[in-house]
Each structure stands twice: as structure tokens, then as C-alpha cells.
Amino acid sequence: MLPWSPTSSATSSSRHVHTRDEISHFWDYLESQLEPCDCTDEAKVNEALVCYLQIATESYHDYIVNDQDLYRTALTIIKSEVFESNREFCISKMLSLVSIETLEMNMKFIICYILLCHCKSDASSLDYMLEYQGFTVIYNCLYSQFAYLDKYDVEDNGRGRELPTEPVTDLDLEIVEDFKKISTVLLDLLFQILKYSKCEHSSLQKVDSFFVCYMMRTVRSDSLDDIFSNSKFRVLLALNEQYMISLQKEDLNNLVLEYLLNDEISRNFVELLLLQFNRVVDKPLQIMMCKLIYLVLSLDKETALHFFYVNDLHVFIDVLIRNLTNISEDEEGLRNTFLRVLYPLLKNTEWSSTYYRMEDLVKILDHLSYLDNICQTNEVKPEHLVTSKLSLKCLNEIKLMSQQGQSEKTIRNKNDYSRRKLDKNGNLAYVELNKRRSPPAPPPPPQS
Template sequence: MDVFGAVYIIENAQQFWSELEEILHIPQDSTLLRLDSTLRSFISLCASYHETYLQSPLQLEHSCNLLMASELFIFHSERMCDLSLQDAEQTTDPHSQLIIYNILLAFGRRNQGFLRSHKRWKPLLPLLMDHVRLEIDPDIDDTFSGGSVTSSSSGGYRGIGVPIEVKLRTLSVRLLYEVCRVQKLSLNDLNLFDDSFIEHLFELVEQTRDQQDESFNYSVIKLLVALNEQFMVASLHPETPRPDAKFSRDGHTPDSRNRVLRILMSRLGSSMTFGENLIFMLNRADRTPEDLVMQLLVLKLLYLLFNTKDTAEYFYTNDLCVLVDVFLREILNLDEDNESLRHTYLRVLHPLLTKTQLRSMPYKRPPNRTCS
């Protein structure tokens, strides 16, 4: 039963999508309370039937697109976002949480100003972190359909899907990354991301290394490099506005307040997957805006690792050779629109060649030696 007292009995996919569209058809004289109830009816219907009709990412994305294109978000986005955040904080139903988080992510990716408001997001961050902290069998891949799910005659899916806790964990990591990517957090704000949480993120990378779908593993790494950026900037410039993707002028590295670096230093021998996948992510990066941001964040962590004595030799020598190849390719191939990223590659290339094992093995420099 939704907020209007309506009980939905959905028998097929066509009926489900028709009901969604009907909910989003808003009468011209609707009051603000009616608008609020409409959003909650949309969430209620999706939460009740997402395991049947919203199992694939495309289906879930389509439902969010319908909402974003409705009058609710075209003319009342501020109110709808505040209501979504409020409900996200208050609801304990995981299925409703899943839909609300998807709505917040969909709107945030369209409107980064929404993600930048720390005051708005501060109450929700601990709840998202709780989903990430939840212990889940590492052998469970975060795929929407699951191995035993089959389509049914009603246009939905039947069978055993991915547990809701797994979906919420993945979605929470993505939301935390988007928030950490665009907000300016102070050292006091960053106290929320304590040692145990950072340690858990590194452990998640290792636990999920063998999953067939690498997207969750990469999402956790992206969250870690975004947090590293936050700690770097907050430590170097605690009282000044966050610079736009700049290194410190003197090249000095942040102090021990950078929990990402400190935790990684404490587990160098047990976080090799993290280093390997950093290189894979750089090597596979496209020219999409999202991947360009990811490259910059990864490069800033590499710069820090190469210039820190205890982590300068964190990577295997063969992996460093791969990095050199990636750097040279990107420096040559990046266009004028990405000149800043090219300069960053050049900036990081110097410590890569002079501070790591490559200082005594001049790979691709005379004399020309190869990694064995």
C-alpha cells in the first residue's frame, strides 16, 4: 500500500511501467503535499517490484530517467532532493533505500552542485558507510541477475538474485565516491573516515579480486583514491579553498594525517591487488569525463607513493615497466583539451623513473633494457 492507500497488484512488465508513468502524471493543481506523496508512491512501487522488473542496470536506469524527466524533478528538484535525503535517513526498509539511493545518484550525476553540499549529505554519509562495512560473502558477485535467474512469461525475472545487502553496498560505494570526488572536506570532516573504515576498503579490494565482474573492485579503488585526494588537500591547505586538481607547489607530501597513505603503508605486503588494479584502471581508461577524473586521482596517489620513501618500491618492477608504457602512450595521445592531464602524467613520470626501482633499471632509456 502506498501513501495514497493504493495497493498495487502487478502481473507483468507492461503493467509495471504503465503504473510508473501513471504515478508520474501530475494534475495541474497539485499541492506540494501531493507532489511529496507522488514521489513516495514512485519509490514504493519500485521498491516493491524491483526484484522482478528492475533487475538489470538498464531497467533501473530507465526508471530513474522517467523520474528525472517528470515534472517532479523538472520544476521541483530542490524539494524532491530534500525529501529523498530525508527519507533515506529515516527509512529502515532496504528495498526503499535501494531506490532512493539510485534516485540520489541519478540526480547527482546530472547536477554536481547537489553532491557538493556537505550540509545536505553529512547525515547520510555514516549510513552509507554502514552498508559498506557490512560483512558479505566475497564470492557473491554484484550482478543484477545472478547465475540462476531466468526470464519469465510476465516479462520479469524469477530465481535467486543478488542479495539486497550486496546491491546496497555497491550503490553506497558509488555514492560515497561521487560525494568525495566533488566536495571539499576539512580534516575534521574526514575524521568520519576512520582507520577501521579505510582498512576495510583495502581489505574489500583484496577480497573481491577474483570476482568475474571487476566493477565493484574498481569502485572501491576509486573511493580510496578520492579519499586520498581529500586527505592530501586537507592536510596541505587546511584553511584554504580546495585547489582544482593541483599538486602542492613545493612537491612535499602530506603528513601522517593522510589515513589512506598511512593504512596502505601498514599493509604493503597484503594490498598488492590494489596496486595491480590501479595500473589496470589507468591502462584501460577511456576519454570519458568519468575516466579522465579517475586518471587524475590515480596519478595523484602514484605521485604520493613514488615520493614517499616507505612506498616508493611498493610496485613490482614489471608493473613499473607497464606504467612507463602507459604514461608514454597517454602523453603522446592526449589531445589539447586534456593538456592539464598530460602535464600531470609528465609530473608523475619523473619520480616514477628516479625514485622507484627504475632508477637503477633505465627502462626505455639508453642503455635500453627490458624487464624480465
């Protein structure tokens, strides 16, 4: 048997099917624990909070059996007068409970789920979490979960450091799944902190090699629906972003980049990166992926040359062309990001040998380099200027691109990035408007 056993909560095989009246009575009873009390009395607030958490924990897998029930449990408390009048105290109390190593696993899960729901509904709660060592608490708890899973998760593609000597039972597997479930919530909490707060240098220093290595080598590239894997992927992207911010002021080793450059560890991660880049529509996530790819491709030519397999490189270029073509004007900043990634990709990777879809690239870059083609009004925004300049950079400063562009007579002086003049206020003068050129048709998919 594994070293942790579940609580007395009903298992899926022995769960009692409750009547509608029983369910209604349970929720009434749970909510009654938060009935108005003297919210200025910290002892009474503490008692109400702990009672609520204890009942919710005892009812997990019994009355609280699905995501809807969990969300109701979280929403009930964070919308209560007890919580709203004492947010700082309640958050600090819940963090102190999570930090207890021997705390019942189900209670940790319930608490973390409540904290996650609150962070997503009110970003200001992140300030309280950081003030009360939330980063350290979540990181330490996650570290313990990872250490356990690294040792006992036999589904970890056979890469666990130590396999159980006794046969693995259904109960053992259920325990592992429970660890993954709470780890997923903790990862989402950590992502909220990394993405929407500025981590102190001391917090990033706590992150060690095992923590990053475990996440990177255990992500799955065979599925986009694995919530645990996707949560690890997102945290790695957000952690890399924090490293990039920190490196502007502090000398700190970027562990995400370090393990990304280790082929044996990062193979699945790179495959998942390509899959996500091809399919994800979440703008912040797209930008974080671009930052990581840009970081690798800009290190040195040797590193960039061997980062992508040729087929993967071609897929990535296909996606970039599609994204550059389809982005709307109000997402011009995202197009800037894609163009920043494109330049080192063309210059430093094997594209310089394959010239994959060169004609399509020249056409779309030439189109984007004219302000007439990307401004739908007479106002030129800074993002439009950046798009034009970056497009010209790809066309003019990469030798192969320039040669191809010259043959089609599309290369212009890099300072001549508009056929329109700007007035003293930075707006386009109507008298200088030329007829807009129609955007090019989306390029056909590559021939297989």
C-alpha cells in the same frame, strides 16, 4: 541464516512472466502517481513521492527487473513536474528516508539509484545533497553495509572477520549480493560528492580506519569487470584527492595513504592500480591515479624504493612511455601530470639500479623538451612550457639521465627550452621558426 531476509518481491526462481499488457499497465499506473498536483502543497508532493517510491519498491524484481527498468524508474520521477518543481524538498526527503536504519533494503536501493541518476544528469543537485547532510547519510549507510559484508561475505578471499557458523545457503549468498548491489550505488554517489564537490573538513573527519581499510583490502585485482570492486577503487582515489586538498589547510591524517603503505592490506589495490593505469582511458581517473602514485613516490626514497616490485615498476614505465608518446596536443595537461610522476619515479625507485628503457626515455624526453615538437601552431600555451620544463628536469637534474643524455648530446641548458623566440604577446615569431623535427617512432616493446 543471515540476519536479514528479503522482502516479498518475487525471486528470480519464482518470478511471474508478465504479458505486454500487464507491463504497460504497470508503467502507466506508476507514472500516474506523479500526475500534476498542487506542487506548492508540500504535503501533496510528499504523498506523491512516497507513493511512487513504495510502488517501485514493491515491484522491484517483479516488473522492475533490469538496468533499463531501473533507469526508466529513475528518469520518470526526476523528469516529473512534481520533482522538478520541488527538487530541494524531494532530495531532502529521500535522504531522510535513506537515513532510517530499518527502512526496507529494496526501497533504499531504489532511492539511492534515483539520487545517483539525478546527480549524474545535474551536478547542481550535489549542493542540495550536501546541504541536507548527504555525505553523512551516504557514509553511515555504506558503513553499515561494509560492516555486514566484512562479517558475512565468504567470498571476500577468506578475509572476513567472522564466518557464519551454519552452512551458507543460496539465499544467504543472494542477500550478500543485494548488499553489494546497494553498496555499489552508494559508492558511486559518494564518488560524485568527493570528485565534484569540496568536502568540509568535518565530513572527512567522519571517515574512519575501518571504512578505508575495508575498501582497500577487498578490491579485486583479478578482474577489471567487477563493478563493486571498481567503485571502491574509484572512491579511494577520490578520497585521497580530498585528503590532499584538505592537508593544504588542515592537519588531517590521509588514511588512504596510510593503508596504501601497508603491504598486507594494499597488495590487491596496488595490482589493480597498475592494471587500471595500463587500460583506463578516463582522463580524470588517470589524473587521480597519478596523484596517488606521486604522493607515494615523493614521500621519501625508502618508501618509494619498496613500493613497486621491479617487474611492476617496469610495466609502469612501459605505460608512461606509451602515454607520453601518444597524447594529443589538446591533452597537454595530462602529459604534464605523467611527467610529474616520472621524475620521482626515476629518482627514488629501483629504476636507478635497473636503468630500464633508459634510451627510450631519453629520446622521448628530449623530443618533448623542444617546443617545436609539441606546438602545432605558433601559440605557446602554459601547458607546453610546463611539458618542456618538466622534460628538461628529468633530463638535467637526474644524474643518470644526464649522463645518458650527454652521451647522446641531447642535454641543453635548462633555460634553453625552445629553438623559437616568443614575441611580447607570448606568441611565436614566424621568422624564428626552425624546421620541425619529426617525432620519434614509438619505441618497440621491451624484449621478454
